[in-house]
Amino acid sequence: MNDTPLLQAVDLRKTYPSGRDTITVLNKVNLTVQPGEMTAIVGASGSGKTTLLQILGTLDTADSGTLLFQGVELSGKNESDLAEHRNRHLGFIFQFHHLLPEFSALENVMMPGLIHGRSHAELRKAAVGLLERVGLAKRLEHRSGELSGGEQQRVALARALIMSPALLLADEPTGNLDAASGQRVFELLQELSDHLHLAVVMVTHNMSLAGAMDHCLTLADGRLCSTA
Numbered sequence: 157m158n159d160t161p162l163l164q165a166v167d168l169r170k171t172y173p174s175g176r177d178t179i180t181v182l183n184k185v186n187l188t189v190q191p192g193e194m195t196a197i198v199g200a201s202g203s204g205k206t207t208l209l210q211i212l213g214t215l216d217t218a219d220s221g222t223l224l225f226q227g228v229e230l231s232g233k234n235e236s237d238l239a240e241h242r243n244r245h246l247g248f249i250f251q252f253h254h255l256l257p258e259f260s261a262l263e264n265v266m267m268p269g270l271i272h273g274r275s276h277a278e279l280r281k282a283a284v285g286l287l288e289r290v291g292l293a294k295r296l297e298h299r300s301g302e303l304s305g306g307e308q309q310r311v312a313l314a315r316a317l318i319m320s321p322a323l324l325l326a327d328e329p330t331g332n333l334d335a336a337s338g339q340r341v342f343e344l345l346q347e348l349s350d351h352l353h354l355a356v357v358m359v360t361h362n363m364s365l366a367g368a369m370d371h372c373l374t375l376a377d378g379r380l381c382s383t384a
């Protein structure tokens with residue numbers, strides 16, 4: 157059996173300049189994510205959760221430490237290789253979802269696949285399926301700028317999943333959803349994790365969701381620890 161972790165972060169350190177000083181946001185952060193595992197990251201505002209997620213997604217770099225994906229070190233790769241890595245393996249969902257407001261929900265979800273040359277018919281089918289699963293079957297042709305905040309967040313989730321990523325990095329994906337929609341999004345992620353081995357690393361302030369995931373880790377004082 158291949159037990160190479162999907163993602164492994166070793167001794168990540170990240171500092172930011174702050175006036176004459178530097179602040180250490182991450183200090184020897186270690187994290188291992190196996191295929192299909194759901195990991196919650198919780199912590200106080202400003203503790204570095206978003207910074208960590210961005211580094212795990214290669215959207216930012218650590219000052220030191222190692223990041224491995226399927227056993228391959230990413231640290232030395234150039235930007236075009238990293239972009240290819242993100243497109244092939246990662247899905248992102250952030251609080252600010254960056255949908256294209258003039259395009260329909262369906263077009264927004266299909267967009268990443270169209271850019272990468274997938275067939276229109278196959279993509280449309282997959283996008284419709286995902287939008288149905290996030291409860292937006294009746295909003296396919298709505299322009300995304302005319303959807304509610306929660307609906308836009310669900311479109312963003314469907315878009316993040318259209319390329320069948322191995323790892324979804326999610327920053328507060330249920331933050332602006334009502335409880336029922338948040339629960340539905342969470343159940344969809346659980347189903348994808350169970351059936352398709354989608355791994356999820358999710359920053360959340362929702363402790364009941366965090367507690368329902370395989371692992372719940374707290375970021376505090378630059379360190380990541382198991383939540384008691």
Ligand SMILES: Nc1ncnc2c1ncn2[C@@H]1O[C@H](COP(=O)(O)OP(=O)(O)OP(=O)(O)O)[C@@H](O)[C@H]1O
Nearest residue numbers: 172173179181199200201202203204205206207208
């Ligand atoms: N580009 C930057 N330059 C300087 N400081 C930064 C930068 N980005 C983040 N920080 C600082 O790093 C710390 C961690 O920020 P980060 O956004 O990762 O926290 P967070 O845990 O995600 O917070 P929240 O829960 O409020 O979203 C904060 O003190 C923030 O001010």
